[in-house]
Amino acid sequence: MRFVAWYSIAVGILMIGQWSFFLAVGQVPELQTEPWRIAFHLLGEGVTAIALIVSGVALLRRTAWAREAAFAALGMLTYTALVSPGYFAQAGQWPLVAMFGVLLILTV
Numbered sequence: 001m002r003f004v005a006w007y008s009i010a011v012g013i014l015m016i017g018q019w020s021f022f023l024a025v026g027q028v029p030e031l032q033t034e035p036w037r038i039a040f041h042l043l044g045e046g047v048t049a050i051a052l053i054v055s056g057v058a059l060l061r062r063t064a065w066a067r068e069a070a071f072a073a074l075g076m077l078t079y080t081a082l083v084s085p086g087y088f089a090q091a092g093q094w095p096l097v098a099m100f101g102v103l104l105i106l107t108v
Contacts, residue, residue, distance in 0.1 A: 004070055005059035007106065011077065012052030015045055048076040077107050 030038035051073035058066035
């Protein structure tokens with residue numbers, strides 16, 4: 001379970017870091033073109049990232065509810081890893097599509 005815990009924490013932190021970077025450098029044009037859609041997408045990604053971090057810490061602390069929380073958080077991540085690559089595939093950014101493939105394999 002230690003791998004799952006650290007994996008969850010690392011992915012959660014990286015998700016927050018990635019979106020923070022994209023927002024800071026102005027690489028989210030959807031803020032202008034589709035503000036509602038991207039707002040809900042960011043909310044979903046943020047909740048997923050927080051769930052991953054919280055469940056990872058709970059696994060390390062061996063709390064009673066940690067396994068159930070980890071299954072839920074990893075399920076959320078699985079969904080994200082399945083739907084997010086479409087945006088990058090449409091843009092022809094194949095290395096990012098491959099990254100999501102690796103993420104999906106590691107998560108499952």
